[in-house]
Amino acid sequence: MHDLIREAEALCQRAGMTLTAPRRRVLEILAASDTPMKAYDLISKAGEDGRATKPPTVYRALDFLCQLGLVHRIEQDATFVACNHAGHTQPVALFVCNSCLKATEVAYDDVAQMLESAALTRGFQLQRLVIEGRGQCQDCALAA
Numbered sequence: 001m002h003d004l005i006r007e008a009e010a011l012c013q014r015a016g017m018t019l020t021a022p023r024r025r026v027l028e029i030l031a032a033s034d035t036p037m038k039a040y041d042l043i044s045k046a047g048e049d050g051r052a053t054k055p056p057t058v059y060r061a062l063d064f065l066c067q068l069g070l071v072h073r074i075e076q077d078a079t080f081v082a083c084n085h086a087g088h089t090q091p092v093a094l095f096v097c098n099s100c101l102k103a104t105e106v107a108y109d110d111v112a113q114m115l116e117s118a119a120l121t122r123g124f125q126l127q128r129l130v131i132e133g134r135g136q137c138q139d140c141a142l143a144a
Contacts, residue, residue, distance in 0.1 A: 004031050004082060008070050022046065022053070026061040027082060030071055030102075035101040036079035074103060075130050093131040099140035134137065 004037035005019075008027055012019045019027075025046050030037060039058055046061075060108040062080055065071035072081050074094055081094070081103045095104045112129060119126045136144075 004070075008065075008068075011068055011070070017064075017068075020061075022057050023061040023123040025063055026058060027070060030065075030080055033082075036074050036077075036103050038077075038079050042080070061069040069100045072103075072105065074132060075125055076134065077131050091129060091131075093133065095135065095137075097137035097140055098134055099136055099144075102137060104137065106142070 005024065005027065008024075009019050026042055029042055029045050039055070039062060039090045042062070043055050045051045046058050062071060062073075066073055066080075070083050072083055072092065072094060073079075074081060074096060076096070083092075084105045088108050090107045091105045093108045093111075095106060096102070097104075108131060110130070115129060116126055
């Protein structure tokens with residue numbers, strides 16, 4: 001977790017931005033979690049001493065962290081997960097286990113290029129591409 005926070009601070013500094021206390025707290029909570037979290041779970045934990053904080057504070061922190069690539073939003077269930085490679089620029093797919101709910105991040109440059117090319121040939125300019133998969137992770141499959 002400390003490496004992620006250091007990477008986040010360096011990324012913010014390079015971008016001329018600040019990793020404020022609320023942003024840091026949200027990132028710390030997500031980094032410490034084994035599974036993706038809903039915004040309201042973060043709201044209940046993000047205040048001082050683990051108390052609830054104001055929803056706009058958490059939503060602004062999440063927006064900031066997602067824009068910098070420090071956090072990913074899982075669209076299927078509106079949850080958030082800390083990024084495994086802070087500040088990466090390549091697109092990622094997220095695979096979420098239906099049993100243990102852990103999310104695995106996978107880079108997918110080739111697939112993204114193929115989809116962007118297919119969109120352009122059809123006169124469509126992608127602004128955002130989200131690839132998510134649900135299933136069962138190897139650990140849960142072995143335990144079954």
